[in-house]
Amino acid sequence: MDQQNQPEDAPEQTEARAARFARHLRESTDVADERPTVMVLAFEGWNDAGGAASSAVRSITTAGDGELVERIDDEDYYDYQFTRPRVRRTGSHREIVWPATKIYRARPQTCELDLLLVNGVEPSFRWQAFTADILTKAAEHDVAAIVLVGALLADVPHTRPIPAALSSEDPALQDALDVDEPTYEGPTGIVGVLAHTANQAGIPAVSLWAAVPHYVGQAPSPKAQLALMRQLEDLLGLTLDVEEVSEDAEAWERGVDELAQEDTDIAEYVQRLEEATDTPNLPEASGEAIAREFERYLRRRRPPDPGDS
Known part of the structure; x- marks a missing residue:
């Protein structure tokens, strides 16, 4: 459409x-000519319903x-009766894999950021020391912001x-x-x-949480995981x-459908959740959601091969 023929109230491209x-x-951060570094973290355990958060961050680590x-495996952080080490066979050898937090560096070409990807197990002890350890690593790698990824059980x-x-506690x-300021109060x-x-240490942080249906909260x-990966694509500019x-x-959805059909109580409960979800959220396809999906589609399109007809 010619710009002169556009309606006066046409929305500007955001x-x-x-x-x-x-x-x-x-x-x-005053690094206009450099790629800022963002630390993206997920931890197995209480913050990771269905293993969705840790799986999403591992997927980005592999793709990038x-x-x-870095590796943080201080045994003072873990109760090995709660988070047990694992025996793993590699070829003809067996080894013990101890709980640890691993930090990977990636430089995806499709985005404007360098990434430090952190995946580990939620510690059992000395959380304040563990937090200080993580933030020290962030400072050593000149991290400009932190993205925390989690998943929780919910009535969805x-x-x-x-x-x-x-969400973010940082007004800027x-x-x-x-995004909004977090409003949750309770155990964390x-x-x-x-x-x-x-945020208290001056490193801006963003939190990303997915809501996992509590009646099928087991991993995977x-x-x-897919919902988190799509949000991370939009936030970090990844493909x-x-x-x-x-x-x-x-x-997975087909399998849960089959289970629900075999149990009348579960089927009725799911129907009530659907009604509660649909009533306040329709119409679901907002202009912003459609725009984000279209941008994602364009990023995935590969340029045509010159040899293709």
Whole structure:
């Protein structure tokens, strides 16, 4: 459409969230000509319903060819009767794998950021010392911001899109990313402690949480993993291959459908959750959601091969 023929009230094209995030970090850290470094963290355990958060961060680590740069395995952090070491066979050898937190560096070419990807097990002891250890590593690697990824059990139906929401305690990030301040009060895990402590230490932090249906909260939870990966794509400007996870999510949903059909009580409960979800959220396809999906589609399109007809 010619610009002169556009209606006067036509909405202006908004800058993608990932571009706003990268620009905000460059401006706030005075590194206009460099790629800011963002630390992305997930921990197995209480913060990781269905294993969705840790699986999402591991997927990014694999996709970005992450290189191991740090390892935190202080035995004072773990109760080995609660988080047990594992025996693993590699060829003709057996080894003990101890609980640890690993930090990988990745430099995805599809985004404007360098990433430090942290995946570990929620510690059993000395959380304040563990948090200080993580934030010290962040400072050593000149981290400009932290993204905490978690998943929680909630009253949501498996048949609807999994809610995955961003929040931040940092007012500047709230404005830059158009996200809300967290309102949760109650027991928290290491993800919540790290988010709050990072902000207090002057490192802006963003939290991303997915809601996993509590009646199917066991791992794996590929539909929740997929929701987190898509939000991380939008926040970080990544282009991820989600085809396999999408297929797993569809198979997971079909499997839960079959289980629900065999139990009348569960089927009725799911129907009530669907009604509660649909009533306040329709119409679901907002302009912003459609725009984000279209941007994701464009990023995944490969340029045509010159040899193709």
